[in-house]
Amino acid sequence: MDGTALLRWGRVCLEDLGQRREEINALNVFPIADADTGTNMLATMRAAMQAADAAVVSAHSYRAPGSAVSAHDVAAAMARGATLGARGNSGIILSQVLRGIAEAVHGGPLTGRTLREALARASALVREGLSVPVEGTILTVLDCAAGCAAACSDPALAEVAVAAADGAAEALGATPAQLGVLRAAGVVDAGARGLVVLLDSLVSVTLGEAPTRPQYVRAETSGAVVPDATDPGPHFEVMYVLTDTDDQQVARLRAALAGLGDSVVVVGDGSGAWSTHVHCADAGAAVEAGLAAGTLSAVRIESFAITAQVGHTHADTTANADGAMQAAWRGVATDRGEPADRGVLAVASGAGAAALFEAAGAVVLDGDGPITGAALLSAIRRLPNREVLVLPNGALPAHDLLAVGVAARDAHRDVLLLPSGSMVQGLAALAVHDHGRIAVDDAFAMSEAAAATRWGSLRAAAGRALTMVGTCEPGDGLGLVGHDVVVIDRDVRTAGLTLLDRMLGFGGELVTLLMGRSTPVGLADALVAHITDGFPGIEVNVYSGGQQGDLVQIGVE
Incomplete structure (x- = not known):
């Protein structure tokens, strides 16, 4: 099978998993009876195929017309896409x-x-x-498929595929005898059933006909498997992708997660990305363990209904967990009749900017150097407050902030990270901060103020680069709105004036100019004069921020 044939197999897998999804979901009782194994495997395979299709498009852009994409290119893309997009234990496997x-x-x-x-x-x-391999699962069935394939003496791909699929199907039928929870529920293992579907799809593509399998349905048993309401087991499924790490840190992470819960799987795609899965009671600790091992992304946390009635889904329990969190936020300080024990942590670059945030009542984390998730988490934990509002001010990407927020929350502290993408947005948010409001209202008002502040920046290009509005040369003035370059000019001052025209073209009542450490002499006066002359009635505030990189940060409210 070349790359094209592998793509065809992947599409047949998608079709077959789609047809068998509900059957597989109905078999799902281990490790958690959440009825989503089929859904997870289908979603994972879909992520694999999206990556493979993208790889083919990319390959065709530089290959000679008519040349075939290799099996390795397709398979490697599928593996990476599945690792990054894995859903659930079965998806990772x-x-x-x-x-x-x-x-x-x-x-x-x-x-x-x-x-x-x-x-x-x-x-x-x-x-x-796997931290603790369990027999009678997809693991055992995969072993049997591999063993039967190895024992097949026929060199033909189709015959080896048949041997593997038949061996997997036979092993699937034996799973209830190997795992008590399957036997009690009268089912075969759901993930293993999904594996048989994938191998049967390979037989279908290579042999031209699909094997006939029995209907895998729940057998009649003495009673349904109902979660024990007194069971202190895992409450959350935690998944994330880990990068910027190594084998030693991954091994330590696997051990740390095994100490927090069960169903621990940490696997790689072979090119530096690792997919992580655990069921545990302390989701924050699981995320924190990942932060200590590398860079996190695609963090997913779902709540299991340990004490819920049978029939509740992830969506039900996740909504309940979210509702409980919101209720906790609303209830904070409402019965105390006094200002809440609330602190604000802000990331700020430059001595002048730090002084502005401190004067407004925030504790400042120095942002002059690179900020890591671990550093932000440590700063949050150093605050003595019961409630913490965080103004990241663009220091970290959203997925890192999510991971930090999850790790920082516990029974003794509520943490909310506000959507401030720059220091000028953070200052606008802090201007409406009010200890007298309950936390959820204070956070909402601050988030609205940040969102209502259009922000941009003026920089000098450090080198030649391609931007969305053309190529810049070293020393060019670059005007950005948000993170996008919208102005390039050989003269930095002219770039700043043009940027103001772009930003104020949509209106505004107040402009904040936060001047950087390397701002040219006279630039602040020129910008203020341009606003005063061209946009009468707009108030202008100028502050010395001292930040690196941005010659000026501009906020328009």
């Missing part, structure tokens, strides 16, 4: 099956020989990624 294929076809197409290698490699990767 599926990503390792695809990674096994990618590594096996590094030097050529998928053949009978390389399929044997792929399944053996996938089995080893899955066992390596």
Whole structure:
């Protein structure tokens, strides 16, 4: 199978998983009876195919017309897409099956020989990624598929695929005898059923006909499997993607997560990204463990209904958890009749900007150097307040902020990170901060003030670069609105005046100019004069920020 054939197999997998999704969901009782294994495997395979399709488009942009994309290119893209987009325990394990294929076809197409290698490699990767392997699950069935493929003496890919699929189906039927919770519920393992679907899809593509399998439905048992209301087990499923790490840190992370909960899986895509999964009671601690190991993204936290009635879904319990959090925020300080114990933490670059935030009552985290999630988390924890509002001011991307927020919250502290993308937005938010309001109202008012502030910046280009409005040269003046370059001019002063025209063209009542450390002499006066002359009636406030990088930060309210 070359790359084109692998793409065809992936699309057949999507179709077959879609048809079997509800069947697989209905079998799902382990490790959590949340009825979403089929949905998760389908979503993971969809992410794999989106990445593969994108890789093919990219490859065709520089390959000679008519040349075929390699099996490795397609399989590697599928493995990476599945790892980054994995949903649930079963989705992560599926990503390792695809990674096994990618590594096996590094030097050529998928053949009978390389399929044997792929399944053996996938089995080893899955066992390596699990903290506590459990037999009678997809793990056991993958082992059997790999063993049957290895025992097949026929060199043809189709025959090896049949051997693997039949071996997996036989092992699937034996899973209730290996795992008590499956036997009690009268089901086979849901994730293993999904694996059989994928292998049967491979048989369909290579042989031209799909194997016939029995209907896998819940057998009659003495009673339904109902979660024990007194069970102190995991409350949350936590997943995230980890990068900027190494094997040693991943091993430490896997051990740390095993100490927090169960169903721990930490697996890689082979090119530096790791997908992480755990069921635990302390979601914040699981995220914090990831922050200590590398850079997090795609953080997902879902609440399990440990004490809920059968039939509740992730969406039900997640909504309940969100409602409880909102109720906690609304209830803070309402019965005390006194200002809330609330602090504000702001990231600020430059001595002048830091002084502005401190004068307005915020505690400042120095942003002159690179800010990490761990540094922000540590600063939050140093605050003595019961409630903490955080103004990140553009210091970290959204996914890092989400991870920090989750890790910072616990039974003793409520933390809310506000959407301030720049220091001028942070100052606008802080101007309406009011300790006398309950936390949710204070945070809402501050968030509205930040969102209502259009912001931009004036910089000098450090080098030649391509922007959305053309190519800049070293020393050019760059005018940005948000993060996008909208003005390039050889003269920095002229770039600043043009930027003001662009920003004030939509109106405004107040302009804040935060001057940087390297602002040219006379630039502030020129900007103020331009506003006064061209936009009468607009109030202008000029402050010495002392920030690096931005010659001026501009806020328009």
